[in-house]
Amino acid sequence: MGKRICVFCGSSAGFRQTYAAAARLLAQSLVRRGIGIVYGGGNVGLMGILADAALAAGGEVIGVIPQTLISKEVAHPGLTELKVVETMHERKAAMADLSGAFVALPGGYGTLDEFAEVLTWNQLGLHRKACGILNVDGYYDRLLALFDHAVAEGFMRPVHRAMILSDASPEALIDRLLEYQPPVVDKWIGRKQV
Numbered sequence: 001m002g003k004r005i006c007v008f009c010g011s012s013a014g015f016r017q018t019y020a021a022a023a024r025l026l027a028q029s030l031v032r033r034g035i036g037i038v039y040g041g042g043n044v045g046l047m048g049i050l051a052d053a054a055l056a057a058g059g060e061v062i063g064v065i066p067q068t069l070i071s072k073e074v075a076h077p078g079l080t081e082l083k084v085v086e087t088m089h090e091r092k093a094a095m096a097d098l099s100g101a102f103v104a105l106p107g108g109y110g111t112l113d114e115f116a117e118v119l120t121w122n123q124l125g126l127h128r129k130a131c132g133i134l135n136v137d138g139y140y141d142r143l144l145a146l147f148d149h150a151v152a153e154g155f156m157r158p159v160h161r162a163m164i165l166s167d168a169s170p171e172a173l174i175d176r177l178l179e180y181q182p183p184v185v186d187k188w189i190g191r192k193q194v
Contacts, residue, residue: 004036004062005177006099008114009046010107019046019106022136024053026105026170031059033174038098040091040114041065041083043076046105051076064094092117101130101177106139122182123160130180132165132173140166159183 013020023046030037037054040047041063054061055078063082065075075082085091092114096102104115121127133140144166150156165180167173 003034004038004060004099005030005174006038006095006102006118007050007105008102008107008111009039009050009105010111011040011042011045011047012108013045013049014106016137018137019139020049022134022170023050023105026050026103026134026174027053027059028057029170029174030054031057035174036060036062036080038062038064038095040095040110041075041079042069043074046107048074048076050105051079055079062098064091064098066091096121096127096129099129101132101180103132103134103173103177104140105134106136112143119164122163125185128182130165130177130182131163132167132177134170134173135166135168137168157185159185 007026009023027037027050031054036059037050039050042048042065051061051063060080063076063079064085065082066085066088083094085094096118102115102118104111119131122129122131135141147156147161147164151158151161162183165173165176167176
C-alpha cells in the first residue's frame, strides 16, 4: 500500500466532538503503524486537528495546498513538508502521487470532490489504491446508501461499489485498507450499457 495515506477532511470541525476525536484517533493510529499522512495542508477544522495530532505523536505529515488557499485555509506552519501548488487539480494529483491509499473523514464539498475523484480514477484503472470512508457517527450513511442505490439502478457495478471500504473505527478501517486487494476488472462498462 505504501508508507502514506491521504486523508481528505473538512476545513471545519463540524458540530460534534466525535468528528475531532476520530481525526485525532486516525492520526495517532497511522503514526503508531509508521504510516505518514498526506492532506490538504490547512491548519483549521479537521485538517488542523488531524495534522496536529499526527505531529504531536511524532508522525510525518505532508500538506499540499494551492497558493490561492494559503490564507483561506491558513496553511499549517509546522508540517514535515508543505507543498504549494498552483491549482486544485495539481493539488489532487500531487496528493494522489504521494499516497498509497485514501481516507475520507467528515467534510463538505471539497472532501467529497477529492474522494469522488480518486474513486473515479480507481474505477477507470488509473490507480489500484484502497479508498476508505471513516463513517463517524453515521456521517456517511446516506452517501453509502446512494452508492447502493446506484448499483440497484444500474449506474454502478457491484465490483466498483466494493472498492469503497467503510468503517466507524479508525483502527478497523486502517486494517481494511492494509488488507485491500483490488479487483481485476478488464472493462468497467460494456458497449450495450452506454
